[in-house]
Amino acid sequence: MQNNKSKTSKSERTTAAILAAAQGLFAEVGYERATVRDIAARASIDPAMVIRYFGSKDVLFARAIEFDLRLPNLAQTELSRLGDTLIRHFLDLWEGPTSGGRLTILLRASATNDEAAAKMRKMFAAQVLPMLAKISDRGEMSVRAGLISSHLMGIALCRYVLKLPPVVSMKPEQIVSSIGPTLQRYIVGPL
Amino acid sequence: MQNNKSKTSKSERTTAAILAAAQGLFAEVGYERATVRDIAARASIDPAMVIRYFGSKDVLFARAIEFDLRLPNLAQTELSRLGDTLIRHFLDLWEGPTSGGRLTILLRASATNDEAAAKMRKMFAAQVLPMLAKISDRGEMSVRAGLISSHLMGIALCRYVLKLPPVVSMKPEQIVSSIGPTLQRYIVGPL
DNA sequence: GTCTATAATTCGATAGAC
């Protein structure tokens, strides 16, 4: 009959619903506490369908954290505003609708799941390091990248996972003006 | 017969062995993946003894993360060296034999376990905030504490949990000289 | 494609012999 209003088949919509439900639950409670049953319930389908469509919980998890970072092109950024641009982009990433949830999943999981921690290290080596290497040829760029990543990951941890009150209630602009200068120094200043 | 070479009873030694094994496993794989059976195996005792001595896995976990922070007395520190002193003490704490393991347990677990996350928030409110309040009456001390905590937690996460190569291989003195000035600004500088 | 029923493990926790 083909009387669906969209071009997506029912199975495609079901798959998407499962994935969305899984991302939500993984982000909220982590890998181990997010059961297949709970994911199915949130997607309003049968638990058996989750396995049917994805094969296993492990595969579903791998799919849920699958994405690329889309870092900003700092090569086109005014030299004096590198720090500001970096932290602003970071906040947009985490608080945007697309990747925010997946990043929270990954961060939460990487504390106990080695597959997730490995993905973190891989993203660092494959994306963060090259991005910084492009804008500066100062020495010890990997150390600089480490310092920057540490600060940014700490913000994400306190704001989105631990929910430390003062960090949660800070407005994005306040974060930018406070942390931007620090990142600026880590990029081009003295160590 | 009382022919033990030490004054500690066997039950006390067993309890200590269980607690040590639990701390090790909790630190390595987190709360959910550390099973009572594995903990017992590491302590070379029967799984039933774990429950007998501690009542439940939850209680055992609570005992494993039980400690106080012993923060430095910054009130006696030269004003210009507050940042240095803070990061140096932080590193000593994490890399020392006494509390390092427990802190790793707590950090790892707090990503997925709400009890652990609540303890983190409690430690922040009960110890970190008052410490900073003592040395400065500038405005927005809770924001300053949040910035400092974010950076420090990020270092711990990248160095002891995610094991990001450049952060792991940094020497303590390099961390102090890089991050000290940042913390100094977060304590007494402009936001 | 969907769901019921259940297999196969694994978990924390308990009962009771010794």
Added chain:
DNA sequence: GTCTATCGAATTATAGAC
């Protein structure tokens, strides 16, 4: 105090009816 045996609940995953 210690260990064997096991319970009951929860988990992922599968088989098969519809």
